[in-house]
Amino acid sequence: MKTSELIRKLPKAEIHIHLEGAILPGTAMELARKNGVALPECERVGDLYDYADLMEFLAVYGAIADSIVTIDDFRRITYEMLQSAAANGCRYMEFFISPHAHEGVPFARQFEGIRRGMLDAETEFGIVSRIIPGMNRELGPEAGEEYLDEILANRGDDVIGLGLDYNEAPYPPEPFTAVFARAAGNGLRLTAHAGESGPAAFIAGSLDTLKVERVDHGYNVVNDPALVARCRDDGIGFTCCPSTTKYTTTWRDLAAPDHPIRKMKEAGLAVTINSDDPPMFSTDLSAEFMIAHEALGFSFADLKKAILTSLEVAWIDDSTRRQWLTDWSVEIDAIMGTADRAG
Numbered sequence: 001m002k003t004s005e006l007i008r009k010l011p012k013a014e015i016h017i018h019l020e021g022a023i024l025p026g027t028a029m030e031l032a033r034k035n036g037v038a039l040p041e042c043e044r045v046g047d048l049y050d051y052a053d054l055m056e057f058l059a060v061y062g063a064i065a066d067s068i069v070t071i072d073d074f075r076r077i078t079y080e081m082l083q084s085a086a087a088n089g090c091r092y093m094e095f096f097i098s099p100h101a102h103e104g105v106p107f108a109r110q111f112e113g114i115r116r117g118m119l120d121a122e123t124e125f126g127i128v129s130r131i132i133p134g135m136n137r138e139l140g141p142e143a144g145e146e147y148l149d150e151i152l153a154n155r156g157d158d159v160i161g162l163g164l165d166y167n168e169a170p171y172p173p174e175p176f177t178a179v180f181a182r183a184a185g186n187g188l189r190l191t192a193h194a195g196e197s198g199p200a201a202f203i204a205g206s207l208d209t210l211k212v213e214r215v216d217h218g219y220n221v222v223n224d225p226a227l228v229a230r231c232r233d234d235g236i237g238f239t240c241c242p243s244t245t246k247y248t249t250t251w252r253d254l255a256a257p258d259h260p261i262r263k264m265k266e267a268g269l270a271v272t273i274n275s276d277d278p279p280m281f282s283t284d285l286s287a288e289f290m291i292a293h294e295a296l297g298f299s300f301a302d303l304k305k306a307i308l309t310s311l312e313v314a315w316i317d318d319s320t321r322r323q324w325l326t327d328w329s330v331e332i333d334a335i336m337g338t339a340d341r342a343g
């Protein structure tokens with residue numbers, strides 16, 4: 001079996017992916033046309049996700065969010081994201097949503113469509129999924145309080161946590177302390193994008209003041225050895241996304257010996273491999289695992305560990321966790337064993 005095929009077959013969990021970043025370019029063009037939204041001019045469908053810089057990316061992202069309007073639009077993008085993930089061996093997903101990005105579309109309508117897509121995908125592909133609303137840090141903590149009200153009003157058992165995302169570097173975590181505490185008081189689990197374009201201090205701040213249990217990205221942790229030791233001792237889960245580091249961090253070469261994901265793995269941190277915004281960066285979950293294997297120095301044993309770590313830090317109940325850890329481990333060994341026999 002080819003390595004790429006083997007990696008695709010491995011059972012996986014994805015705990016860092018954004019619904020609005022997972023829209024297929026063909027779907028984005030179709031929905032934009034249907035809903036009368038102008039997208040940037042491009043000759044071929046695939047060119048839609050070809051950006052010269054971050055500003056172009058954000059322009060496309062904003063226009064695409066405006067194109068998702070009806071219940072069925074939300075059902076479709078959710079279903080297609082989960083369908084693609086399932087084709088990559090993904091069995092369980094926790095995904096971020098950005099309901100505030102769809103201006104004028106009531107949260108209730110968005111949740112209804114998303115839930116239909118989750119149900120359809122689980123029925124057809126067996127993939128189980130849960131929702132983490134992401135709070136846009138650029139809008140500030142007051143808007144965050146209103147956002148949390150809306151989330152709690154539309155809450156079901158499928159909404160398991162709260163995240164913090166968008167442009168990190170100018171927006172440290174501390175101002176969001178109160179709103180994150182209120183979310184925790186309402187039973188939501190907590191995570192934050194930190195240490196991606198922001199410094200290691202934003203990771204420490206997210207742990208100390210926001211009380212997050214996981215860190216999304218977290219690459220700049222490598223600049224603070226004491227923080228590395230602390231995160232290792234406390235078993236803090238890091239949701240790493242190899243491809244997007246080329247665009248959003250100072251590390252542009254995935255094969256560089258000082259790439260943070262490589263160093264985080266070598267330091268014994270609880271590293272997981274995820275896809276972030278897969279079609280927008282021409283990738284998918286299997287491709288991210290291939291990059292980990294071929295560029296970031298992950299052996300097969302390291303890949304297995306990353307998969308099992310994603311179950312360790314996933315927000316699932318403990319009996320499901322124990323069952324999946326046992327079952328997946330056996331299955332992964334069997335799949336990897338076929339590679340050994342092939343030599």
Ligand SMILES: [Zn+2]
Pocket residue numbers: 016017018165193216276
């Ligand atoms: Zn992200």
